[in-house]
Amino acid sequence: MKLTNLAQIIRGIFFKIFNKVSGGRLLKMYKHVKVYGLKNGKISFGERVKIYNNISIYLDSPNAKVFIGNNTYINSRTEIKCMDSISIGNDCTISWDVCIMDTDYHYIGVNETAPVIIGNHVLIGCKSIIHKGVKIGDGSVIAAGSVVTHDIPDHSLAGGAC
DSSP states (O other), X not given: OOHHHHHHHHHHHHHHHHHTOEEOTTOEEOSOOEEEOTTTSEEEXXXXXXXXXXXXXXXXXXXXXXEEOTTOEEOTTOEEEESSEEEEOTTOEEOTTOEEESBOOOOSSOXXXXXXXXOXXXXXXXXXXXXXXXXXOTTOEEOTTOEEOSOBOTTOEEOSBO
């Protein structure tokens, strides 16, 4: 095992211990992964998850739950903003600068939340935004720069404003 892989696994172990995160056997964690509001919500990792540099996870309510499935890879500068529930399936690849949120953070009137469910074997291209209430089906690909506001069926290719 390479020394850098070992360092990433050790970083993942310390991350789990200090943040009281569940799951995550062989969690590989790069530098500058930040979790905000962990006292409020919960994060669960599957096995062999790889989290790259400068990832931010926001748990903005006591009910916030984030689940990241087995063998999933999340690239640099991705933000996960959760007030309710965000679930990312197994064997997913999330590119850099992606934003996944289950609320729109508008406090005019009622702040609505809706769970985000990303199926298994999903690829999300760079600079995409996944909005509240979206379900992305298994085996789907979201093209780079997409804004996803509606459900995407299984085994689909979606791009642009969808």
